[in-house]
Amino acid sequence: MSKAIVDTASIPGWGVDADPDNDPTYPMRHIENQQSRGLTWDRPAQQRPDVEILQSIEHNRLPAVIGTSTPPAGLSGAIRRSAFRRSESDWWHWLLLMGADRLNVVEGVVQDLARGKVPNVPAELGWRSELRHNPAGMAKKAGVVVALGAALFAWSRQGRSGRAKPHAREGAGEHRDHGDVTFPRY
Amino acid sequence: MLAMNYRGPYRVRVEEKPMPVILHPEDAIVRVTRSCICGSDLHLYHGMVPDTRVGMTFGHEFCGVVEQVGPEVRNLKVGDHVLVPFNIACGKCHFCQQGLFGNCHEANAQATAVGGIYGYSHTAGGYDGGQAQYVRVPYADVGPTVIPDWMDPDDAVLLTDVVPTGYQAAEMGGIKRGDTVVVFGAGPVGLMAAKSAWLFGAGRVIVIDSQDYRLEFARVFAHAEVYNLREIDDMAVFLKKQTDSLGADVCIDAVGGDAVGNGLQWLLGTKLKLEAGNAIALHWAINSVKKGGIVSIVGVYGPTGNIIPIGNVVNKGITIRANQASVKRLLPRLIEHIRLGHINPKAMITHRVPLEDVADAYHIFSSKLDGCIKPVLIPNAA
Numbered sequence: 001m002s003k004a005i006v007d008t009a010s011i012p013g014w015g016v017d018a019d020p021d022n023d024p025t026y027p028m029r030h031i032e033n034q035q036s037r038g039l040t041w042d043r044p045a046q047q048r049p050d051v052e053i054l055q056s057i058e059h060n061r062l063p064a065v066i067g068t069s070t071p072p073a074g075l076s077g078a079i080r081r082s083a084f085r086r087s088e089s090d091w092w093h094w095l096l097l098m099g100a101d102r103l104n105v106v107e108g109v110v111q112d113l114a115r116g117k118v119p120n121v122p123a124e125l126g127w128r129s130e131l132r133h134n135p136a137g138m139a140k141k142a143g144v145v146v147a148l149g150a151a152l153f154a155w156s157r158q159g160r161s162g163r164a165k166p167h168a169r170e171g172a173g174e175h176r177d178h179g180d181v182t183f184p185r186y
Numbered sequence: 187m188l189a190m191n192y193r194g195p196y197r198v199r200v201e202e203k204p205m206p207v208i209l210h211p212e213d214a215i216v217r218v219t220r221s222c223i224c225g226s227d228l229h230l231y232h233g234m235v236p237d238t239r240v241g242m243t244f245g246h247e248f249c250g251v252v253e254q255v256g257p258e259v260r261n262l263k264v265g266d267h268v269l270v271p272f273n274i275a276c277g278k279c280h281f282c283q284q285g286l287f288g289n290c291h292e293a294n295a296q297a298t299a300v301g302g303i304y305g306y307s308h309t310a311g312g313y314d315g316g317q318a319q320y321v322r323v324p325y326a327d328v329g330p331t332v333i334p335d336w337m338d339p340d341d342a343v344l345l346t347d348v349v350p351t352g353y354q355a356a357e358m359g360g361i362k363r364g365d366t367v368v369v370f371g372a373g374p375v376g377l378m379a380a381k382s383a384w385l386f387g388a389g390r391v392i393v394i395d396s397q398d399y400r401l402e403f404a405r406v407f408a409h410a411e412v413y414n415l416r417e418i419d420d421m422a423v424f425l426k427k428q429t430d431s432l433g434a435d436v437c438i439d440a441v442g443g444d445a446v447g448n449g450l451q452w453l454l455g456t457k458l459k460l461e462a463g464n465a466i467a468l469h470w471a472i473n474s475v476k477k478g479g480i481v482s483i484v485g486v487y488g489p490t491g492n493i494i495p496i497g498n499v500v501n502k503g504i505t506i507r508a509n510q511a512s513v514k515r516l517l518p519r520l521i522e523h524i525r526l527g528h529i530n531p532k533a534m535i536t537h538r539v540p541l542e543d544v545a546d547a548y549h550i551f552s553s554k555l556d557g558c559i560k561p562v563l564i565p566n567a568a
Contacts, residue, residue, distance in 0.1 A: 006391070006409045011384045013528030017519070018363050018387035021451060041278045042324070044292060045258070047210040054308070055295045064276060064292040065324040066211050067302070067312030070239040080237065088299050094490045097236035097309075105194035108240035124197040126549025133555040 054084040076104040187403070188565065189243040189318030195233030198493035198545050203243065204563075206314065206322035210336060213222075213260035214326035216270065219564045220343040222247035223372045224272075225453045226442065226486040228552050230307060232456075234443055234463055234488055237296065237308040243304040245563075246272035247347045250318025252330075261327045268330040269342040270323055271350075271513030274302030274311065277328035281541075288510030293324065299489060309489060317544060319565045330372055331414060331517055334525075340532035343562065344374075349531050351484050351511040352378020358482040358507035359436035364389035364390050368425060368434040368474060370467040372412070373399035374560045375484060377442035380408035381529055382435060392428065394421070394470075396446050399557050414474045415447050425474040433476035442485025443492075451493065462488030465480050469494050475504055483508035537561040540552050 008014045044064040051071040055062060072080045083096035112119045122128075132140045191201040192465040206215055207275045226245050249269040252262050262268065275282050276292035281301075293302025294311035296331050302324070305315015314321065323330060333342040352375045368374050368384040372395035383391045395401050401412035418424045428432055441456060443463015451469070455461035463486075471481045472495050473489060481504055498508060523529045536559045539547040 008384065008389065013523065013526065014384050015363060015387035016528070017357075017385040020362070026340075034275075038280070041280060041283070044276050044278060045211050050209075053295050055310075056297050058298040059295065059476070063295050063302075064468055065212075065274070065302070066295045067308070067314070068209065069240045069308075069312050069314040071241075071546065073192075076239075088297055088333075088489065091490060094236045094488070101233065101236065104240045104530055105197075108193050119193065119197075120199070121197065124199045124545050126545040126547075129546035129549045129555065130553065133550065134553070149219055 012049075054080060056084070057087055074104075074107050076100040076107055079103065187319040188541055189314070190245065190541070190563075191240045192230070192238065192244060196549075197546055198244075199492050200542050200544050203314075203318070204319055205249060208254060208256045209322065210324055211256045212325050212327060213256040213261055214252050214323045214330065215254040216248075216250040216268065216316075216321050216330075217253045218245075218248050218250040218316050218319060220249050220339055221318075221565065222343055222346075222348070223317070223547055223551050223561045223563065224347055225375060225444075226306070227548075229443055229463065229486055231548055231552060232444065234456075234459065235307045235309055236488065236490075238310060242305065242307070242312075243314040243318050245317030245321075246304040246314030247343060248304075248321065249333065249343045249346065250316070250321070252326075253320065255326060257553075259326045262332075263334070266330075267333045267339070269333055269346050270316070270321075271329040271331075271517070272306075272347045272513070273329065273510065273513055274313065274324050275514065276325050279515075282328075283318045285512055285515040286513055287329070287440070287507070287512045287514045289512075297489070297500050298531050300381035303510070317541065317563055319370070319541070329514055329515075334521065337392055337521070337524065340535055340562070341512035344534065344560075345517060345520055345524075345540070346513065347421065347511065348374045348534070348560070349378050349529065350513045350516040351375050352380075352521060353382040353385075353516055354509070354511040355379040355438045355440060355482050355484040356382035356388075357516075358384070358480070358484075358509070359376065359386070359438060360480050360505075361386035361388050361436055363387035365435035366390040366392070367436045367438065367456045368392045368394065368437045368471070368543075369410070369440055370394050370445075371442075371469055371485065372397065372404040372438035372542075373440065374559055376438070377404055377408050377534060378529075378531070379438050379440050379484070379490065380404060380410045383438075384409065385528060388436075389564040392425070394418075397554055400554075400559065403534075403559055421447075421470040422473040425470075430533070433445055433474055433479060435476060436480050436482065437471035437475040439468045439471045439481065439483045440486040443471055443487045445485075455492070461492045462490040463492065465494050468492070471545055472498050472502075472504060475502070477502045478504070480507060482506075485509070491550075494525045503514075534560040535562050539563055 079100035084094040189203040252266045275287040275290040279291040281289040302311035337562040390411045393404040409434035445464040445467040446467040451464040451466045
């Protein structure tokens with residue numbers, strides 16, 4: 001912690017932008033200079049979309065330029081289209097988009113595999129840098145994963161052997177024991 | 187060309203993509219020479235921004251050489267080395283005419299609440315970004331600015347976002363001479379906000395963060411008093427004790443939705459995504475500023491909702507000012523500050539990484555490894 005009070009005279013440029021008129025309404029200062037308000041400006045030329053563009057229903061027209069990266073596709077695209085039937089003010093608009101994003105990750109893996117590419121997930125996660133700069137943390141994370149995996153494996157084994165016991169006794173021709181009730185062998 | 191390719195939360199790689207082409211008469215194609223990873227890119231990287239599609243290329247902080255211009259571009263020519271503001275702005279609409287270049291109405295089909303931003307999800311327009319060898323730059327006569335001969339390109343690339351965002355955070359604080367300013371977050375934007383607070387005449391600048399190495403950098407780079415939030419029991423009480431019990435004149439949230447420091451906010455915002463990110467820094471800002479004070483927000487949050495003490499905003503008479511930085515409006519002043527030696531943005535660059543190693547760069551920055559403050563990607567073609 002540092003409590004040293006700074007001598008402002010030692011700071012390059014101290015106070016050169018101090019402006020007593022810098023009040024919170026500054027974005028509106030120039031509005032009076034505008035000849036008219038509303039959607040009246042001299043618009044740039046309209047870009048013609050060559051891919052599907054999802055448009056907010058709060059826009060009354062397509063903006064003059066548009067981004068054409070990664071148009072909607074697949075099931076995630078269908079969800080996105082559905083989301084864009086709702087306004088930006090509707091929580092579901094955003095929740096649907098978040099859901100589509102998660103589904104899109106799975107679609108991305110499928111697309112990779114479909115074109116014969118197995119994604120190098122450790123490399124994509126940047127594990128090389130983790131190993132280089134935080135080997136102890138990497139070992140800790142690996143330890144946690146191994147421990148969780150071992151616990152899961154042990155639990156699954158225990159569950160399987162627990163379920164197998166009655167069958168083993170049945171096979172041996174013994175009575176099936178269901179708690180307090182004993183069924184005779186037919 | 188090679189370009190960063192988003193594959194899902196925490197997963198990115200470099201891949202071949204088609205070269206960008208002119209799609210509008212006011213477009214340019216720029217060969218990228220430097221491209222930063224921004225703290226706000228981490229919100230995308232962490233899967234927090236809705237409509238972030240697999241296959242997109244991030245990157246809204248870049249500079250480069252003009253390779254091609256559309257038929258209506260008048261101010262740029264092939265070969266110009268330009269810095270490209272992160273806002274895509276037409277310069278003509280109702281908002282651009284007010285100097286609100288971060289709120290242009292002619293650049294984002296997908297949303298009205300956000301302007302167009304390079305490589306920042308479809309919520310910000312669906313444009314591929316500059317973490318690539320080449321990038322399409324719309325409205326090339328409006329945003330891109332030729333880098334002065336005397337300027338280091340490392341300074342220039344930081345003028346595309348970090349420097350103006352930090353500066354505007356201080357500007358929106360309405361700082362008066364002698365004011366006490368608290369900046370939450372010692373990332374590059376927080377550092378520039380702290381540095382800029384002095385330019386507006388602050389008498390005292392306090393920076394709060396969870397990382398000691400960043401706080402040490404803030405102490406030297408921004409002449410700030412620094413405190414680690416992990417050593418503080420109650421932020422509002424602590425800051426009131428630091429400010430004669432009244433609270434700070436101005437609080438700046440330079441963190442946004444990736445904050446740490448509160449379990450409930452972490453669970454709801456960071457993990458379950460039921461909030462638009464972890465809003466604890468904003469919560470602290472509201473509760474630590476004095477009555478009648480100003481809270482300035484430049485930290486990035488998602489478009490849904492957050493749990494913040496809005497009743498305290500009313501009852502304390504707090505003014506909240508917030509926006510995406512209006513880079514074009516601020517550039518002339520900031521270029522002058524660099525020329526006069528008032529600010530030295532390139533000192534924040536700690537890592538230079540080839541574009542091919544983009545996954546490592548993201549991981550280092552996200553996990554705050556190796557003393558990382560600001561990573562810059564260097565594309566192959568540079």
